Amino acid sequence: MKEIVCKLLVIGAGPGGYICAIRAGQLGVDTVIVEAVKAGGTCLNIGCIPSKALIHAAEEFEKVSHMAGNGGPLGITVETPKLDLAKTIAWKDGIVGRLNSGVLGLLRKAKVKIVHGRAQFRDGKTVEVETETGTQVIRAETVVIATGSEPVELPFLPFGGPVISSTDALSLKTVPQKLVVVGGGYIGLELGTAFAKMGAQVTVVEATPQILPQYDAELVKPVAKRLADLGIRVLTGARAKGLSGNALLIETAEGTEEQLEADKILVTVGRKPRTEGWGLDELDLDRAGKFLRIDDRCRTSMRGIHAIGDITGEPMLAHRAMAQGEMVAEIVAGRKRTWDKRCIPAVCFTDPEIVTAGLSPDEARAQGYDVRVGQFPFNANGRAMTMLSEDGFVRIVARADSNLVLGIQAVGAGVSELSSAFALAIEMGARLEDVAATIHAHPTRSEGFQEAALKALGHALHI
Ligand code: FAD
Ligand code: NAD
Numbered sequence: 001m002k003e004i005v006c007k008l009l010v011i012g013a014g015p016g017g018y019i020c021a022i023r024a025g026q027l028g029v030d031t032v033i034v035e036a037v038k039a040g041g042t043c044l045n046i047g048c049i050p051s052k053a054l055i056h057a058a059e060e061f062e063k064v065s066h067m068a069g070n071g072g073p074l075g076i077t078v079e080t081p082k083l084d085l086a087k088t089i090a091w092k093d094g095i096v097g098r099l100n101s102g103v104l105g106l107l108r109k110a111k112v113k114i115v116h117g118r119a120q121f122r123d124g125k126t127v128e129v130e131t132e133t134g135t136q137v138i139r140a141e142t143v144v145i146a147t148g149s150e151p152v153e154l155p156f157l158p159f160g161g162p163v164i165s166s167t168d169a170l171s172l173k174t175v176p177q178k179l180v181v182v183g184g185g186y187i188g189l190e191l192g193t194a195f196a197k198m199g200a201q202v203t204v205v206e207a208t209p210q211i212l213p214q215y216d217a218e219l220v221k222p223v224a225k226r227l228a229d230l231g232i233r234v235l236t237g238a239r240a241k242g243l244s245g246n247a248l249l250i251e252t253a254e255g256t257e258e259q260l261e262a263d264k265i266l267v268t269v270g271r272k273p274r275t276e277g278w279g280l281d282e283l284d285l286d287r288a289g290k291f292l293r294i295d296d297r298c299r300t301s302m303r304g305i306h307a308i309g310d311i312t313g314e315p316m317l318a319h320r321a322m323a324q325g326e327m328v329a330e331i332v333a334g335r336k337r338t339w340d341k342r343c344i345p346a347v348c349f350t351d352p353e354i355v356t357a358g359l360s361p362d363e364a365r366a367q368g369y370d371v372r373v374g375q376f377p378f379n380a381n382g383r384a385m386t387m388l389s390e391d392g393f394v395r396i397v398a399r400a401d402s403n404l405v406l407g408i409q410a411v412g413a414g415v416s417e418l419s420s421a422f423a424l425a426i427e428m429g430a431r432l433e434d435v436a437a438t439i440h441a442h443p444t445r446s447e448g449f450q451e452a453a454l455k456a457l458g459h460a461l462h463i
Pocket of ligand 1: 311
Protein backbone atom coordinates (compact mmCIF):
# COMPACT_ATOMS: atom_id res chain seq x y z
CA MET A 1 0.00 0.00 0.00
CA LYS A 2 1.32 3.46 -0.91
CA GLU A 3 2.77 5.37 2.01
CA ILE A 4 0.86 8.52 3.03
CA VAL A 5 2.99 11.60 3.71
CA CYS A 6 1.24 14.53 5.39
CA LYS A 7 1.86 17.64 7.41
CA LEU A 8 -0.36 16.64 10.37
CA LEU A 9 -1.32 13.23 11.66
CA VAL A 10 -3.94 13.04 14.40
CA ILE A 11 -4.21 9.72 16.24
CA GLY A 12 -7.70 9.21 17.67
CA ALA A 13 -10.94 10.85 16.51
CA GLY A 14 -12.52 11.65 19.88
CA PRO A 15 -13.56 15.25 20.67
CA GLY A 16 -9.91 16.29 20.97
CA GLY A 17 -8.72 14.61 17.78
CA TYR A 18 -11.64 15.36 15.49
CA ILE A 19 -11.76 19.06 16.45
CA CYS A 20 -8.00 19.32 15.93
CA ALA A 21 -8.28 17.71 12.48
CA ILE A 22 -11.29 19.82 11.40
CA ARG A 23 -9.64 23.09 12.44
CA ALA A 24 -6.34 22.10 10.81
CA GLY A 25 -8.22 21.21 7.63
CA GLN A 26 -10.04 24.56 7.68
CA LEU A 27 -6.66 26.29 7.90
CA GLY A 28 -5.41 24.41 4.84
CA VAL A 29 -3.12 22.00 6.72
CA ASP A 30 -2.75 18.68 4.92
CA THR A 31 -4.25 16.44 7.66
CA VAL A 32 -4.82 12.73 8.22
CA ILE A 33 -6.78 11.29 11.16
CA VAL A 34 -6.62 7.66 12.26
CA GLU A 35 -9.43 6.12 14.30
CA ALA A 36 -9.47 2.54 15.59
CA VAL A 37 -13.14 2.30 16.52
CA LYS A 38 -15.64 5.06 15.69
CA ALA A 39 -15.35 8.78 15.03
CA GLY A 40 -16.50 10.78 18.04
CA GLY A 41 -14.51 8.68 20.50
CA THR A 42 -15.58 7.93 24.04
CA CYS A 43 -17.72 11.05 24.39
CA LEU A 44 -19.96 10.57 21.42
CA ASN A 45 -20.18 6.76 21.31
CA ILE A 46 -19.93 5.49 24.90
CA GLY A 47 -19.76 8.59 27.11
CA CYS A 48 -21.29 12.07 27.24
CA ILE A 49 -24.00 11.67 24.62
CA PRO A 50 -25.35 8.17 25.32
CA SER A 51 -25.25 8.78 29.08
CA LYS A 52 -27.19 12.03 28.73
CA ALA A 53 -29.75 10.28 26.50
CA LEU A 54 -30.28 7.61 29.15
CA ILE A 55 -30.42 10.21 31.93
CA HIS A 56 -33.11 12.12 30.03
CA ALA A 57 -35.20 9.00 29.35
CA ALA A 58 -34.94 8.00 33.02
CA GLU A 59 -35.94 11.50 34.13
CA GLU A 60 -39.03 11.44 31.89
CA PHE A 61 -39.99 7.98 33.12
CA GLU A 62 -39.62 8.98 36.76
CA LYS A 63 -41.65 12.15 36.21
CA VAL A 64 -44.51 10.21 34.67
CA SER A 65 -44.26 7.44 37.29
CA HIS A 66 -44.60 10.10 39.95
CA MET A 67 -47.92 11.16 38.43
CA ALA A 68 -49.36 7.63 38.55
CA GLY A 69 -51.87 6.92 41.31
CA ASN A 70 -52.86 10.08 43.16
CA GLY A 71 -50.88 12.34 40.88
CA GLY A 72 -48.67 15.17 42.02
CA PRO A 73 -49.46 18.79 42.84
CA LEU A 74 -49.84 19.66 39.13
CA GLY A 75 -53.15 17.80 39.00
CA ILE A 76 -52.02 15.38 36.29
CA THR A 77 -52.70 11.67 36.73
CA VAL A 78 -51.65 8.86 34.43
CA GLU A 79 -51.93 5.09 34.26
CA THR A 80 -48.88 3.20 35.55
CA PRO A 81 -46.20 3.80 32.90
CA LYS A 82 -43.95 1.07 31.48
CA LEU A 83 -40.39 1.34 30.25
CA ASP A 84 -39.04 -0.67 27.31
CA LEU A 85 -35.32 -0.18 27.86
CA ALA A 86 -34.40 -1.97 24.62
CA LYS A 87 -36.40 0.69 22.75
CA THR A 88 -34.78 3.48 24.77
CA ILE A 89 -31.34 2.08 23.90
CA ALA A 90 -32.29 1.87 20.21
CA TRP A 91 -33.33 5.57 20.34
CA LYS A 92 -30.01 6.43 22.04
CA ASP A 93 -28.11 4.46 19.37
CA GLY A 94 -29.94 6.46 16.69
CA ILE A 95 -28.70 9.74 18.18
CA VAL A 96 -25.16 8.38 18.43
CA GLY A 97 -25.38 7.22 14.80
CA ARG A 98 -26.56 10.64 13.59
CA LEU A 99 -23.75 12.44 15.42
CA ASN A 100 -21.23 9.88 14.25
CA SER A 101 -22.13 10.48 10.60
CA GLY A 102 -22.07 14.22 11.34
CA VAL A 103 -18.47 14.09 12.58
CA LEU A 104 -17.36 12.07 9.55
CA GLY A 105 -19.12 14.59 7.30
CA LEU A 106 -17.41 17.54 9.01
CA LEU A 107 -14.00 15.88 8.65
CA ARG A 108 -14.62 15.29 4.93
CA LYS A 109 -15.85 18.87 4.48
CA ALA A 110 -12.57 20.10 5.99
CA LYS A 111 -10.72 17.81 3.51
CA VAL A 112 -9.24 15.64 6.24
CA LYS A 113 -8.21 12.14 5.14
CA ILE A 114 -9.72 9.51 7.44
CA VAL A 115 -7.93 6.19 7.96
CA HIS A 116 -9.79 3.44 9.86
CA GLY A 117 -7.65 1.18 12.02
CA ARG A 118 -5.34 1.14 15.04
CA ALA A 119 -2.20 3.27 14.71
CA GLN A 120 1.07 1.76 15.93
CA PHE A 121 4.14 3.98 16.29
CA ARG A 122 7.21 2.97 14.31
CA ASP A 123 9.06 6.13 15.31
CA GLY A 124 8.12 9.67 16.31
CA LYS A 125 7.16 10.63 12.76
CA THR A 126 5.76 7.37 11.42
CA VAL A 127 2.86 5.09 12.26
CA GLU A 128 1.55 1.86 10.80
CA VAL A 129 -2.18 1.25 10.64
CA GLU A 130 -3.70 -2.19 10.11
CA THR A 131 -6.61 -1.35 7.84
CA GLU A 132 -9.16 -3.67 6.21
CA THR A 133 -7.13 -3.55 3.02
CA GLY A 134 -3.64 -3.99 4.49
CA THR A 135 -0.95 -2.12 6.37
CA GLN A 136 -0.96 1.62 5.78
CA VAL A 137 2.20 3.55 6.65
CA ILE A 138 1.71 7.24 7.45
CA ARG A 139 4.60 9.68 7.77
CA ALA A 140 3.93 13.14 9.18
CA GLU A 141 5.77 16.35 10.07
CA THR A 142 3.68 16.76 13.23
CA VAL A 143 1.80 14.13 15.20
CA VAL A 144 -1.03 14.79 17.67
CA ILE A 145 -1.75 12.01 20.16
CA ALA A 146 -5.45 12.07 21.09
CA THR A 147 -6.05 8.47 22.10
CA GLY A 148 -8.15 9.28 25.16
CA SER A 149 -8.85 7.10 28.14
CA GLU A 150 -10.49 3.86 29.24
CA PRO A 151 -12.20 2.64 32.43
CA VAL A 152 -10.02 1.58 35.35
CA GLU A 153 -10.57 -2.11 36.10
CA LEU A 154 -10.26 -3.28 39.70
CA PRO A 155 -8.03 -6.40 39.75
CA PHE A 156 -10.38 -8.20 42.14
CA LEU A 157 -13.49 -7.20 40.09
CA PRO A 158 -12.56 -7.76 36.45
CA PHE A 159 -15.17 -6.72 33.89
CA GLY A 160 -17.28 -9.66 32.71
CA GLY A 161 -20.38 -11.51 33.95
CA PRO A 162 -22.23 -9.35 36.45
CA VAL A 163 -19.35 -6.85 36.67
CA ILE A 164 -19.90 -4.14 34.07
CA SER A 165 -18.26 -0.92 32.89
CA SER A 166 -20.01 2.32 31.90
CA THR A 167 -19.89 1.12 28.28
CA ASP A 168 -21.88 -2.03 29.14
CA ALA A 169 -24.29 -0.04 31.34
CA LEU A 170 -25.16 2.18 28.38
CA SER A 171 -26.30 -0.80 26.35
CA LEU A 172 -28.28 -2.91 28.82
CA LYS A 173 -31.54 -4.18 27.35
CA THR A 174 -33.32 -4.60 30.68
CA VAL A 175 -33.17 -2.67 33.93
CA PRO A 176 -31.30 -4.71 36.57
CA GLN A 177 -33.40 -5.31 39.67
CA LYS A 178 -30.45 -4.78 41.99
CA LEU A 179 -27.59 -2.57 40.85
CA VAL A 180 -24.50 -1.96 42.94
CA VAL A 181 -22.32 0.92 41.80
CA VAL A 182 -18.68 0.94 42.90
CA GLY A 183 -17.43 4.54 42.85
CA GLY A 184 -19.65 7.51 43.68
CA GLY A 185 -18.03 9.93 41.23
CA TYR A 186 -19.30 11.42 37.98
CA ILE A 187 -20.26 8.26 36.12
CA GLY A 188 -21.42 6.24 39.12
CA LEU A 189 -23.84 8.91 40.27
CA GLU A 190 -25.07 10.00 36.83
CA LEU A 191 -25.83 6.43 35.77
CA GLY A 192 -26.78 5.17 39.24
CA THR A 193 -29.44 7.89 39.47
CA ALA A 194 -30.72 7.09 35.99
CA PHE A 195 -31.10 3.37 36.78
CA ALA A 196 -32.82 4.14 40.09
CA LYS A 197 -35.32 6.32 38.21
CA MET A 198 -35.90 3.45 35.79
CA GLY A 199 -36.80 1.18 38.72
CA ALA A 200 -33.55 -0.47 39.83
CA GLN A 201 -32.74 -0.83 43.51
CA VAL A 202 -29.39 0.97 43.62
CA THR A 203 -26.57 0.93 46.17
CA VAL A 204 -23.52 3.18 45.74
CA VAL A 205 -20.23 2.20 47.36
CA GLU A 206 -17.83 5.13 47.62
CA ALA A 207 -14.36 4.86 49.16
CA THR A 208 -14.01 8.46 50.35
CA PRO A 209 -16.11 10.04 53.12
CA GLN A 210 -18.19 11.99 50.57
CA ILE A 211 -19.78 11.20 47.22
CA LEU A 212 -18.41 13.38 44.39
CA PRO A 213 -15.28 14.13 46.43
CA GLN A 214 -14.09 16.59 43.77
CA TYR A 215 -16.87 19.05 44.78
CA ASP A 216 -17.35 20.90 48.07
CA ALA A 217 -19.83 19.51 50.59
CA GLU A 218 -22.34 22.36 50.18
CA LEU A 219 -22.70 21.70 46.45
CA VAL A 220 -23.09 17.97 46.97
CA LYS A 221 -25.73 18.20 49.73
CA PRO A 222 -28.81 18.62 47.45
CA VAL A 223 -27.58 15.68 45.33
CA ALA A 224 -27.18 13.46 48.42
CA LYS A 225 -30.70 14.44 49.54
CA ARG A 226 -32.18 13.51 46.17
CA LEU A 227 -30.34 10.18 46.10
CA ALA A 228 -31.93 9.39 49.47
CA ASP A 229 -35.38 10.47 48.19
CA LEU A 230 -34.95 8.12 45.23
CA GLY A 231 -34.23 5.27 47.65
CA ILE A 232 -30.59 4.94 46.64
CA ARG A 233 -28.45 3.53 49.44
CA VAL A 234 -25.15 5.39 49.64
CA LEU A 235 -22.27 3.83 51.56
CA THR A 236 -19.41 6.29 51.94
CA GLY A 237 -16.02 5.37 53.38
CA ALA A 238 -16.72 1.85 52.06
CA ARG A 239 -14.48 -0.20 49.79
CA ALA A 240 -15.23 -2.97 47.35
CA LYS A 241 -13.16 -6.07 48.12
CA GLY A 242 -14.29 -8.76 45.72
CA LEU A 243 -17.04 -11.01 44.49
CA SER A 244 -18.82 -13.72 46.39
CA GLY A 245 -21.07 -15.44 43.87
CA ASN A 246 -23.27 -12.64 42.54
CA ALA A 247 -22.77 -10.49 45.62
CA LEU A 248 -20.24 -7.72 46.08
CA LEU A 249 -18.09 -8.04 49.14
CA ILE A 250 -17.36 -4.71 50.79
CA GLU A 251 -15.63 -3.33 53.85
CA THR A 252 -17.84 -0.66 55.41
CA ALA A 253 -16.67 2.61 56.99
CA GLU A 254 -16.97 0.88 60.38
CA GLY A 255 -14.56 -1.84 59.27
CA THR A 256 -17.16 -4.60 59.05
CA GLU A 257 -17.71 -6.82 56.02
CA GLU A 258 -20.98 -6.79 54.11
CA GLN A 259 -22.28 -8.68 51.09
CA LEU A 260 -24.39 -6.69 48.64
CA GLU A 261 -26.60 -8.87 46.44
CA ALA A 262 -26.53 -7.61 42.86
CA ASP A 263 -27.76 -8.46 39.39
CA LYS A 264 -25.16 -6.07 38.00
CA ILE A 265 -22.12 -4.43 39.58
CA LEU A 266 -21.18 -1.24 37.78
CA VAL A 267 -17.53 -0.33 38.40
CA THR A 268 -16.85 3.39 37.89
CA VAL A 269 -13.68 4.11 39.83
CA GLY A 270 -12.08 6.48 37.33
CA ARG A 271 -10.48 6.35 33.90
CA LYS A 272 -6.87 5.86 32.82
CA PRO A 273 -5.01 7.21 29.79
CA ARG A 274 -4.79 4.90 26.77
CA THR A 275 -1.01 4.69 26.57
CA GLU A 276 -0.36 0.98 26.18
CA GLY A 277 -0.28 -1.52 23.34
CA TRP A 278 0.36 0.77 20.38
CA GLY A 279 4.08 1.54 20.48
CA LEU A 280 3.89 4.68 22.59
CA ASP A 281 6.21 3.17 25.21
CA GLU A 282 9.07 3.06 22.72
CA LEU A 283 8.95 6.84 22.23
CA ASP A 284 9.76 7.36 25.90
CA LEU A 285 7.76 10.58 26.22
CA ASP A 286 7.87 12.30 29.62
CA ARG A 287 4.94 11.43 31.86
CA ALA A 288 3.01 13.31 34.51
CA GLY A 289 1.98 10.34 36.60
CA LYS A 290 0.14 7.97 34.22
CA PHE A 291 -0.55 10.79 31.75
CA LEU A 292 1.60 12.37 29.02
CA ARG A 293 3.33 15.53 30.20
CA ILE A 294 2.52 18.58 28.09
CA ASP A 295 3.40 22.27 28.16
CA ASP A 296 1.14 25.29 27.56
CA ARG A 297 1.04 24.49 23.83
CA CYS A 298 0.26 20.81 24.37
CA ARG A 299 3.79 19.88 23.26
CA THR A 300 5.18 16.62 24.64
CA SER A 301 8.86 16.11 25.46
CA MET A 302 9.55 15.08 21.84
CA ARG A 303 9.74 17.74 19.12
CA GLY A 304 6.88 17.48 16.63
CA ILE A 305 4.60 15.46 18.93
CA HIS A 306 1.66 17.12 20.68
CA ALA A 307 -0.86 15.46 22.98
CA ILE A 308 -4.41 16.55 23.79
CA GLY A 309 -7.45 15.37 25.73
CA ASP A 310 -7.77 12.68 28.37
CA ILE A 311 -4.30 11.26 27.68
CA THR A 312 -2.90 14.51 29.12
CA GLY A 313 -4.72 14.28 32.44
CA GLU A 314 -7.36 16.04 34.52
CA PRO A 315 -9.88 17.37 34.07
CA MET A 316 -10.85 14.57 31.67
CA LEU A 317 -13.65 16.49 30.00
CA ALA A 318 -14.69 16.61 26.36
CA HIS A 319 -14.72 20.41 26.12
CA ARG A 320 -11.14 20.61 27.45
CA ALA A 321 -10.04 18.10 24.81
CA MET A 322 -11.82 20.14 22.10
CA ALA A 323 -10.27 23.43 23.23
CA GLN A 324 -6.80 21.84 23.25
CA GLY A 325 -7.45 20.35 19.80
CA GLU A 326 -8.45 23.70 18.34
CA MET A 327 -5.39 25.40 19.84
CA VAL A 328 -2.95 22.78 18.57
CA ALA A 329 -4.40 22.93 15.04
CA GLU A 330 -3.80 26.68 14.97
CA ILE A 331 -0.25 26.24 16.27
CA VAL A 332 0.48 23.67 13.56
CA ALA A 333 -0.92 26.14 10.99
CA GLY A 334 1.63 28.71 12.20
CA ARG A 335 -0.49 30.83 14.52
CA LYS A 336 0.78 32.01 17.90
CA ARG A 337 -1.34 30.32 20.57
CA THR A 338 -0.84 29.23 24.16
CA TRP A 339 -3.23 27.79 26.75
CA ASP A 340 -4.55 30.98 28.33
CA LYS A 341 -7.98 29.83 29.51
CA ARG A 342 -9.06 31.22 32.85
CA CYS A 343 -11.39 28.33 33.61
CA ILE A 344 -12.69 25.00 32.37
CA PRO A 345 -16.31 24.71 33.49
CA ALA A 346 -17.44 21.31 34.73
CA VAL A 347 -20.97 19.94 34.92
CA CYS A 348 -22.11 16.88 36.78
CA PHE A 349 -25.41 15.69 35.30
CA THR A 350 -26.78 14.35 38.55
CA ASP A 351 -30.21 15.27 39.93
CA PRO A 352 -29.93 18.15 40.64
CA GLU A 353 -27.08 19.14 38.34
CA ILE A 354 -23.85 20.70 39.62
CA VAL A 355 -21.85 23.33 37.72
CA THR A 356 -18.49 24.78 38.64
CA ALA A 357 -16.38 27.38 36.86
CA GLY A 358 -13.22 28.82 38.36
CA LEU A 359 -12.43 28.72 42.06
CA SER A 360 -14.61 27.64 44.97
CA PRO A 361 -14.45 29.82 48.10
CA ASP A 362 -11.99 27.40 49.76
CA GLU A 363 -9.81 27.13 46.65
CA ALA A 364 -9.70 30.92 46.34
CA ARG A 365 -8.73 31.31 50.01
CA ALA A 366 -6.09 28.59 49.64
CA GLN A 367 -4.60 30.64 46.80
CA GLY A 368 -4.26 33.58 49.17
CA TYR A 369 -7.26 35.64 48.05
CA ASP A 370 -9.38 37.59 50.46
CA VAL A 371 -12.84 36.80 49.05
CA ARG A 372 -16.39 38.05 48.99
CA VAL A 373 -19.00 35.29 48.49
CA GLY A 374 -22.63 35.72 47.45
CA GLN A 375 -25.13 32.87 47.41
CA PHE A 376 -28.71 32.87 46.15
CA PRO A 377 -31.08 29.94 46.85
CA PHE A 378 -33.45 28.66 44.16
CA ASN A 379 -36.29 28.54 46.71
CA ALA A 380 -36.42 32.33 46.29
CA ASN A 381 -36.58 32.08 42.48
CA GLY A 382 -40.01 32.21 40.81
CA ARG A 383 -39.06 30.06 37.82
CA ALA A 384 -37.69 27.31 40.08
CA MET A 385 -40.96 27.33 42.04
CA THR A 386 -43.05 26.99 38.88
CA MET A 387 -40.95 24.00 37.88
CA LEU A 388 -41.23 22.18 41.21
CA SER A 389 -37.46 22.22 41.67
CA GLU A 390 -36.43 24.64 44.37
CA ASP A 391 -33.40 22.78 45.72
CA GLY A 392 -30.00 24.32 45.22
CA PHE A 393 -28.36 27.69 44.78
CA VAL A 394 -25.97 29.85 42.75
CA ARG A 395 -22.77 30.96 44.44
CA ILE A 396 -20.31 33.57 43.25
CA VAL A 397 -16.79 34.10 44.56
CA ALA A 398 -14.94 37.38 43.98
CA ARG A 399 -11.79 39.13 45.15
CA ALA A 400 -12.68 41.35 48.09
CA ASP A 401 -10.35 44.14 46.93
CA SER A 402 -11.53 44.48 43.31
CA ASN A 403 -14.73 42.40 43.03
CA LEU A 404 -13.13 40.45 40.16
CA VAL A 405 -15.10 37.21 39.78
CA LEU A 406 -12.89 34.21 40.59
CA GLY A 407 -15.43 31.43 40.56
CA ILE A 408 -19.10 30.58 40.15
CA GLN A 409 -20.85 27.41 41.24
CA ALA A 410 -24.43 26.24 41.15
CA VAL A 411 -26.47 23.21 42.06
CA GLY A 412 -30.04 22.87 40.89
CA ALA A 413 -32.32 21.50 38.18
CA GLY A 414 -31.15 22.49 34.71
CA VAL A 415 -28.17 24.56 35.88
CA SER A 416 -25.92 22.91 33.27
CA GLU A 417 -27.24 25.52 30.84
CA LEU A 418 -25.84 28.30 33.07
CA SER A 419 -22.29 26.96 32.65
CA SER A 420 -21.57 29.07 29.57
CA ALA A 421 -22.67 32.31 31.28
CA PHE A 422 -20.45 31.44 34.24
CA ALA A 423 -17.43 30.65 32.05
CA LEU A 424 -18.00 33.76 29.92
CA ALA A 425 -18.06 36.02 32.99
CA ILE A 426 -14.76 34.59 34.23
CA GLU A 427 -13.13 34.57 30.79
CA MET A 428 -14.13 38.21 30.18
CA GLY A 429 -12.76 39.28 33.57
CA ALA A 430 -16.18 40.33 34.88
CA ARG A 431 -16.55 42.04 38.24
CA LEU A 432 -19.51 41.57 40.53
CA GLU A 433 -20.89 44.90 39.30
CA ASP A 434 -20.89 43.64 35.68
CA VAL A 435 -22.98 40.59 36.53
CA ALA A 436 -25.27 42.65 38.78
CA ALA A 437 -25.76 45.31 36.09
CA THR A 438 -26.59 42.81 33.33
CA ILE A 439 -30.34 42.47 32.75
CA HIS A 440 -31.25 38.82 33.31
CA ALA A 441 -34.55 37.78 31.70
CA HIS A 442 -37.45 37.07 34.03
CA PRO A 443 -38.56 34.52 35.04
CA THR A 444 -35.46 32.35 34.63
CA ARG A 445 -33.17 30.44 36.92
CA SER A 446 -30.35 32.60 35.59
CA GLU A 447 -31.68 35.45 37.74
CA GLY A 448 -30.08 33.51 40.59
CA PHE A 449 -26.70 34.40 39.07
CA GLN A 450 -27.47 38.13 39.08
CA GLU A 451 -28.89 37.89 42.60
CA ALA A 452 -25.80 36.04 43.87
CA ALA A 453 -23.67 38.93 42.55
CA LEU A 454 -26.00 41.47 44.19
CA LYS A 455 -25.80 39.49 47.43
CA ALA A 456 -21.98 39.58 47.33
CA LEU A 457 -22.22 43.36 46.83
CA GLY A 458 -24.46 43.54 49.89
CA HIS A 459 -27.75 44.50 48.24
CA ALA A 460 -29.62 41.41 47.00
CA LEU A 461 -33.16 42.30 45.95
CA HIS A 462 -35.06 39.04 46.33
CA ILE A 463 -33.67 37.72 49.62
P1 FAD B 1 -11.61 9.87 23.52
O1 FAD B 1 -12.94 10.44 23.41
O2 FAD B 1 -11.40 8.74 24.46
O3 FAD B 1 -11.18 9.43 22.05
C1 FAD B 1 -10.01 8.76 21.78
C2 FAD B 1 -10.17 8.02 20.47
O4 FAD B 1 -8.90 7.50 20.08
C3 FAD B 1 -11.12 6.83 20.55
O5 FAD B 1 -12.10 6.93 19.55
C4 FAD B 1 -10.21 5.61 20.34
O6 FAD B 1 -10.85 4.58 19.62
C5 FAD B 1 -9.10 6.22 19.50
N1 FAD B 1 -7.81 5.49 19.63
C6 FAD B 1 -7.18 5.10 20.76
N2 FAD B 1 -6.00 4.50 20.46
C7 FAD B 1 -5.90 4.54 19.11
C8 FAD B 1 -4.90 4.10 18.20
N3 FAD B 1 -3.77 3.52 18.62
N4 FAD B 1 -5.12 4.27 16.88
C9 FAD B 1 -6.26 4.88 16.44
N5 FAD B 1 -7.23 5.33 17.25
C10 FAD B 1 -7.04 5.16 18.57
N6 FAD B 1 -17.07 14.60 29.47
C11 FAD B 1 -17.75 15.77 29.47
O7 FAD B 1 -17.14 16.82 29.23
N7 FAD B 1 -19.10 15.80 29.70
C12 FAD B 1 -19.80 14.68 29.96
O8 FAD B 1 -21.02 14.75 30.17
C13 FAD B 1 -19.11 13.44 29.97
N8 FAD B 1 -19.78 12.29 30.21
C14 FAD B 1 -19.10 11.11 30.18
C15 FAD B 1 -19.82 9.94 30.43
C16 FAD B 1 -19.17 8.72 30.40
C17 FAD B 1 -19.96 7.45 30.67
C18 FAD B 1 -17.78 8.67 30.10
C19 FAD B 1 -17.07 7.35 30.03
C20 FAD B 1 -17.06 9.82 29.86
C21 FAD B 1 -17.71 11.06 29.90
N9 FAD B 1 -17.04 12.26 29.69
C22 FAD B 1 -17.72 13.44 29.72
C23 FAD B 1 -15.59 12.29 29.42
C24 FAD B 1 -15.33 12.44 27.91
O9 FAD B 1 -15.92 11.36 27.23
C25 FAD B 1 -13.83 12.49 27.65
O10 FAD B 1 -13.25 13.52 28.41
C26 FAD B 1 -13.55 12.76 26.17
O11 FAD B 1 -14.13 11.77 25.35
C27 FAD B 1 -12.05 12.79 25.92
O12 FAD B 1 -11.80 13.03 24.59
P2 FAD B 1 -10.46 12.55 23.90
O13 FAD B 1 -10.51 13.07 22.49
O14 FAD B 1 -9.30 12.88 24.72
O15 FAD B 1 -10.50 10.95 23.90
P1 NAD C 1 -14.47 9.76 39.14
O1 NAD C 1 -13.06 10.06 39.43
O2 NAD C 1 -15.42 10.87 38.90
O3 NAD C 1 -15.09 8.91 40.34
C1 NAD C 1 -14.52 7.73 40.78
C2 NAD C 1 -14.94 7.51 42.23
O4 NAD C 1 -14.62 6.18 42.61
C3 NAD C 1 -14.23 8.45 43.21
O5 NAD C 1 -15.18 9.12 43.97
C4 NAD C 1 -13.36 7.50 44.02
O6 NAD C 1 -13.18 7.94 45.35
C5 NAD C 1 -14.13 6.20 43.95
N1 NAD C 1 -13.34 4.97 44.15
C6 NAD C 1 -12.11 4.70 43.67
N2 NAD C 1 -11.74 3.44 44.01
C7 NAD C 1 -12.77 2.92 44.73
C8 NAD C 1 -13.01 1.65 45.35
N3 NAD C 1 -12.12 0.67 45.29
N4 NAD C 1 -14.19 1.45 45.99
C9 NAD C 1 -15.12 2.45 46.04
N5 NAD C 1 -14.93 3.66 45.46
C10 NAD C 1 -13.79 3.89 44.81
O7 NAD C 1 -14.44 8.73 37.93
P2 NAD C 1 -15.60 8.18 36.98
O8 NAD C 1 -16.93 8.39 37.56
O9 NAD C 1 -15.19 6.80 36.61
O10 NAD C 1 -15.45 9.10 35.70
C11 NAD C 1 -14.19 9.19 35.02
C12 NAD C 1 -14.00 10.54 34.41
O11 NAD C 1 -14.88 10.71 33.31
C13 NAD C 1 -14.33 11.68 35.35
O12 NAD C 1 -13.24 12.04 36.16
C14 NAD C 1 -14.66 12.79 34.41
O13 NAD C 1 -13.47 13.43 34.03
C15 NAD C 1 -15.26 12.07 33.20
N6 NAD C 1 -16.73 12.19 33.22
C16 NAD C 1 -17.28 13.43 33.16
C17 NAD C 1 -18.65 13.58 33.18
C18 NAD C 1 -19.24 14.95 33.10
O14 NAD C 1 -18.53 15.87 32.73
N7 NAD C 1 -20.51 15.14 33.43
C19 NAD C 1 -19.47 12.47 33.29
C20 NAD C 1 -18.89 11.23 33.37
C21 NAD C 1 -17.51 11.09 33.33
